[in-house]
Amino acid sequence: MKLLVVGSVAFDAIETPFGKTDKILGGAATYIGITSSILGVKSGIVSVVGGDFPQEYLDKFTNRDVNIEGIEIVKEGKTFFWAGKYHNDLNTRDTLATEVNVLENFDPKIPDSMQDAEILLLGNLHPGVQLSVLEKMNQRPKLVILDTMNFWMDSAMDILKDMIAKTDVISINDEEARQLSGEYSLVKAAKKIHTMGPEYVIIKKGEHGALLFHDNKVFAIPALPLEEVFDPTGAGDTFAGGFAAYLAKKSKFDFETMKSALIVGSAMASFTVEKFGTERIEEVNEADISKRLEQFKELTTFNVELQ
Amino acid sequence: MKLLVVGSVAFDAIETPFGKTDKILGGAATYIGITSSILGVKSGIVSVVGGDFPQEYLDKFTNRDVNIEGIEIVKEGKTFFWAGKYHNDLNTRDTLATEVNVLENFDPKIPDSMQDAEILLLGNLHPGVQLSVLEKMNQRPKLVILDTMNFWMDSAMDILKDMIAKTDVISINDEEARQLSGEYSLVKAAKKIHTMGPEYVIIKKGEHGALLFHDNKVFAIPALPLEEVFDPTGAGDTFAGGFAAYLAKKSKFDFETMKSALIVGSAMASFTVEKFGTERIEEVNEADISKRLEQFKELTTFNVELQ
Numbered sequence: 276m277k278l279l280v281v282g283s284v285a286f287d288a289i290e291t292p293f294g295k296t297d298k299i300l301g302g303a304a305t306y307i308g309i310t311s312s313i314l315g316v317k318s319g320i321v322s323v324v325g326g327d328f329p330q331e332y333l334d335k336f337t338n339r340d341v342n343i344e345g346i347e348i349v350k351e352g353k354t355f356f357w358a359g360k361y362h363n364d365l366n367t368r369d370t371l372a373t374e375v376n377v378l379e380n381f382d383p384k385i386p387d388s389m390q391d392a393e394i395l396l397l398g399n400l401h402p403g404v405q406l407s408v409l410e411k412m413n414q415r416p417k418l419v420i421l422d423t424m425n426f427w428m429d430s431a432m433d434i435l436k437d438m439i440a441k442t443d444v445i446s447i448n449d450e451e452a453r454q455l456s457g458e459y460s461l462v463k464a465a466k467k468i469h470t471m472g473p474e475y476v477i478i479k480k481g482e483h484g485a486l487l488f489h490d491n492k493v494f495a496i497p498a499l500p501l502e503e504v505f506d507p508t509g510a511g512d513t514f515a516g517g518f519a520a521y522l523a524k525k526s527k528f529d530f531e532t533m534k535s536a537l538i539v540g541s542a543m544a545s546f547t548v549e550k551f552g553t554e555r556i557e558e559v560n561e562a563d564i565s566k567r568l569e570q571f572k573e574l575t576t577f578n579v580e581l582q
Numbered sequence: 583m584k585l586l587v588v589g590s591v592a593f594d595a596i597e598t599p600f601g602k603t604d605k606i607l608g609g610a611a612t613y614i615g616i617t618s619s620i621l622g623v624k625s626g627i628v629s630v631v632g633g634d635f636p637q638e639y640l641d642k643f644t645n646r647d648v649n650i651e652g653i654e655i656v657k658e659g660k661t662f663f664w665a666g667k668y669h670n671d672l673n674t675r676d677t678l679a680t681e682v683n684v685l686e687n688f689d690p691k692i693p694d695s696m697q698d699a700e701i702l703l704l705g706n707l708h709p710g711v712q713l714s715v716l717e718k719m720n721q722r723p724k725l726v727i728l729d730t731m732n733f734w735m736d737s738a739m740d741i742l743k744d745m746i747a748k749t750d751v752i753s754i755n756d757e758e759a760r761q762l763s764g765e766y767s768l769v770k771a772a773k774k775i776h777t778m779g780p781e782y783v784i785i786k787k788g789e790h791g792a793l794l795f796h797d798n799k800v801f802a803i804p805a806l807p808l809e810e811v812f813d814p815t816g817a818g819d820t821f822a823g824g825f826a827a828y829l830a831k832k833s834k835f836d837f838e839t840m841k842s843a844l845i846v847g848s849a850m851a852s853f854t855v856e857k858f859g860t861e862r863i864e865e866v867n868e869a870d871i872s873k874r875l876e877q878f879k880e881l882t883t884f885n886v887e888l889q
Contacts, residue, residue, distance in 0.1 A: 502769040521886075581872065
């Protein structure tokens with residue numbers, strides 16, 4: 276097992292200017308697991324679903340060789356459900372429903388088959404739950420990646436700081452970086468967050484890409500400019516999945532490898548937004564990925580000769 | 583003469599969280615002329631100032647071998663004056679005063695010494711004035727670069743469209759690109775703007791960098807993440823100046839050269855914001871520039887090997 280993902284496996288109902296879905300497969304761990312498998316990386320998921328979660332969805336994981344021994348099924352419970360409606364610009368959305376359901380009392384159990392994971396990716400959950408996962412590992416994974424959000428900064432900052440102190444790579448957006456550090460400049464914010472624990476700080480900026488900070492160095496990842504964004508749901512999780520899977524594939528966790536990993540994440544995310552939910556990412560093949568990575572090179576390569 | 587700049591030479595009074603200035607030297611053509619001279623490119627300015635414009639400021643240009651034959655001095659008039667106060671985030675500002683003064687009736691006259699300019703950079707002025715400049719050129723310059731803004735889209739769209747039709751490179755920000763094209767997606771917006779005339783469309787995104795579109799190709803320019811922005815005034819004009827001067831230096835106007843030119847523009851702009859007004863850019867030397875271009879390479883270079 277290369278990559279252990281602890282995060283939500285869920286139902287989403289999505290409405291965009293282009294159409295709407297019924298309850299479909301969603302959740303951070305879902306996107307991450309599928310993305311890993313596309314990149315040829317063996318991953319395992321620790322999560323919880325209700326008795327209403329269809330076998331067909333579980334089969335999607337096993338068919339892709341994603342280990343789901345860690346997905347607990349609470350027969351009498353219901354699966355986490357989110358419903359949202361995107362505005363015309365697709366950059367903002369209204370949440371129509373959030374039913375936490377079985378995730379409310381989620382107590383992650385790590386199967387023996389996953390104890391040897393090199394990388395632990397902690398999806399956006401209560402920081403106390405994230406901490407408990409680390410405590411349940413027989414040995415600390417070589418790399419701990421943390422996703423979190425402003426909600427936990429508002430409601431559980433102290434325990435979140437404990438979790439951050441044990442993190443190697445933290446992934447947050449620009450506003451969250453500012454909130455967490457109290458600094459407006461993202462360079463200063465990253466420096467402050469380094470002192471809280473993480474050697475690597477990823478600051479996500481949505482359609483403007485992301486920044487990776489490490490040891491006074493910085494790398495800028497563009498987002499691929501797209502003609503049409505059909506459904507942004509899961510883009511951030513796909514980004515995280517592509518990032519972690521590339522690192523797992525290389526078993527190298529230095530700055531140079533992280534830079535490449537972020538490009539892979541951004542490339543994978545650019546597929547996710549082309550259709551509803553996991554639909555597009557599920558059909559992506561190696562040739563598609565190579566082509567898109569080539570586009571990223573064209574997007575960023577230049578050669579300046581001042582003389 | 584390589585580069586002809588038509589634009590404002592002005593007074594600015596700036597207030598930031600770090601301090602404030604009296605009336606200092608400002609204006610788009612000022613930043614562009616100084617930036618060109620730093621890059622070793624001979625430029626000429628066509629503009630207008632009042633009798634209150636000090637000889638000391640005019641000397642700044644001539645000492646740098648910037649041709650100012652085209653700066654008309656209206657003895658009884660007053661120089662364009664702008665005063666602004668930046669908010670704590672330095673991304674937003676209040677305009678405290680705009681005194682158009684002699685710029686109100688600006689009727690650009692092109693000296694013979696500037697008629698052979700390869701590149702014409704039209705700063706943000708009334709599109710009718712911009713058009714009149716083109717009409718006054720004995721021959722069309724090889725490259726016409728246009729800077730404009732939403733103000734002219736609101737007040738003079740028809741004549742602006744006439745001007746855009748005669749433009750090779752247009753430079754606007756993301757909101758203006760959306761307004762001009764009626765498209766939210768910047769990829770679609772750029773396509774529509776191509777059909778209006780310009781082969782090259784630069785879409786500026788402030789601290790998020792910029793995009794260059796040409797012939798179904800796209801290039802993403804990051805802004806250098808800075809620890810401290812002291813004063814953003816003139817950053818956009820310095821960006822335009824670095825861009826145009828690099829093209830003038832190379833006498834090549836293809837996509838690859840434009841990509842490099844934008845990096846040079848972004849690098850030069852990263853100096854301007856470090857001090858008030860033109861203070862920082864005036865002291866920059868070649869070694870400073872080389873070092874900053876190296877930072878841009880580090881900021882964007884990656885190597886992905888999927889296998």
